[in-house]
Amino acid sequence: MNFLAALSVNVVTVNMLLSVFFLPGVLAACLYHTDLDITAPKQMEALSGSCLQIPCSFRPTSSIPSTPSFNSTRETFGVWIKNHADIRTSPHNVVFNSSVKVSKYPMKITGNLNETNCTTLFSNLSTNHSDKYFFRIMNWPFRATAVCDPLQITVKDSPWKPRIEISGDLKEKKSVTITCSAFTPCPHSPPQLTWTLQQDSHNNMEENTDGTFTTKIQETVTLSDSHDGNNISCSARYPVNEGDFKTAETEVTLNVSCETTRVCYWILSQTREEFALQVPANVKEEEIHYEDVSFSRQRPERLTVSVQDGGQQQETVYAQVQVLKVERSVTHTAGGPEELYAQVKTN
Template sequence: MKVNQSLMAALTENMLIVNMLLSLFFLPGALTVYCGVYNPALRITTPNNMQALIGSCLQIPCTYNTENPTYDRGKTIYGVWMKGGVILLSSPSFVIFNSSGSINTYSLNITGNLKEKNCTTLFPNLTTSHTDIYFFRVENVVYRASACADPLQITVKDSPWSPSINLPSDLKEHQSVTVTCSAFTPCPQSPPELTWNLQQDSLRQTEKNTDGTFTTKIQETITLSDTHDGYNIRCSARYPVIGGNKTAETKVTLSVSYAPRNTSASISPSGLVSAGSWVELSCSSRAKPPPSFTWFRNNKDGATNVSVGQVYKFNSTEEEKFYCVATNDLGQQKSSVILVDIKDDQSSEFQILNILKILGIVLLCTSIIIFEWWFRFSKKPKKEPEEPTYVNNVMVTKES
């Protein structure tokens, strides 16, 4: 065990020595980087992965930390960015920027104060060639160290990010809510322009996130009603880039709960109902969530609960008045009163009987008239035929 520990200590010491020696040498146009896996000389705090848009810029939030005794904050400090490579001797990273002014391939600018260990850097006018892995390095007199344990992956894309619309998940009528449309802002110097179909004069704000990145947002406070249920909120983000703009849009459909509306009752069959026949009452209402229904009958002493459910069927015996109540978690609403009107069947039979009597009298009178007419016609005397007169055996008529 002691042999293994001694061997490990020796290997670690050798790796650190190699690391210090290699960090002193620069290849033409490139820097060979190697990190020991134990106690790296320089650490930086920055997002591991960042995305940018072609034709725009990218601001990299960056702070560094070192406890090396050779680091002298009072002396001039230079920041170096290296691009590409894997942390192996056989795969060097190329230096693309040195704050001393000796190298600046991509027109980078360290906007942070290096003496305060702020290495925030601005990458302008990005192209797809910027997509790669980057490493940061600090140089201070004899102290030189690379943060090879904290690589930064930058990805440059051609299409913009869709904005996000944030609002509470449980929406109810009469509730006052703040709707926020926010867009990722890799380049705070040229933030996206946000527009939506809510109030157009919403103030745009670009805010710094906890990790040092930025977000642009607009907000609007609205008071919800049942008319907002199913309403589509659309927000678009227009990113300025070299040669124009790139736009993306997001849509969110509101789901708003509300108390019953437009509650009404109907009856089938409509009109007068015969006593003893079946009647069907139906209740309808617009509500979210869907309501439950309760039927009430109006009595002299007040209303009586007679049924639960959207439809109430019963055998009618007398004239009665009913109404329904629609209820959900947000409230209730009562329908107008509906009347079950029973028709007077005895009166109807009497009317039918009178009609039959009248028809009988009319038929009787008609029969008498027809009989009288026939009787008179049949009793009328008939003329006897005249006998012919003959003269010289020739029949002579009166006309002759």
């Protein structure tokens, strides 16, 4: 009975432990003791044929008095391990060691390890380099691996499309800032951005809060009705393999709202001796005030005139429109569009 009771207690204990381990969020916790923490992105992407800069800093966390501690006055070496952190059982997983002249992978620690900076440049990448990586410090007699801070690197064959952002209202006579930005995994070999908005735009590279980089071009534009429907395309050309390039492109279409909707959307046709308003389906009928519109074949001297009407300020706007002639026209014969000027009073 005592054996069965002990077995029962052990089974209950195992079940409790399994329940704890599989609680949501607990799986993300590291179950290993470690004397080293690093600050670096958890996941990074790179382009085959290019390079990747890994922003990295480390913090020794040895808390046991009897164990060696990190000393910045001693010579320090950095090690990168792929796939699995245990180098005793898998020594072949060591792909870079700064204490030796030749390593398996083309990596170089550009940070100052004695200042706890482990920033690393990974060059000549291929898709075979996609893996999970661990960082290790050797500062004899202190040695530790950041087993709880793995970095997942994914190497792609195709470049990332640039991103076009527009800040501000897309309305006539309004100024907006248009920005094209591209992911920049390697600031030593950034992409070249070009677009149809303006030739020879200056490329700027900015550092993000996590230590990664973004390349941008930016222009401020004052919108007019001529911008409506315009396409803006931006391309990012990434240098690869010391002379070749990989390019990706993004395109957006500007939809500019007119300042006076009634003038912008009316299509006029002259049937018999009257002017008729043809309203597109996307314009609401209640937005139209027929009594406020008059037409003239003579171009006014001023396109905008402000007047005082019954104590209320009104603005008269003149906009050039085109009359589509039809065969039934009494006054005119069929032919190309005729220029007229629409006079609209707005409050």
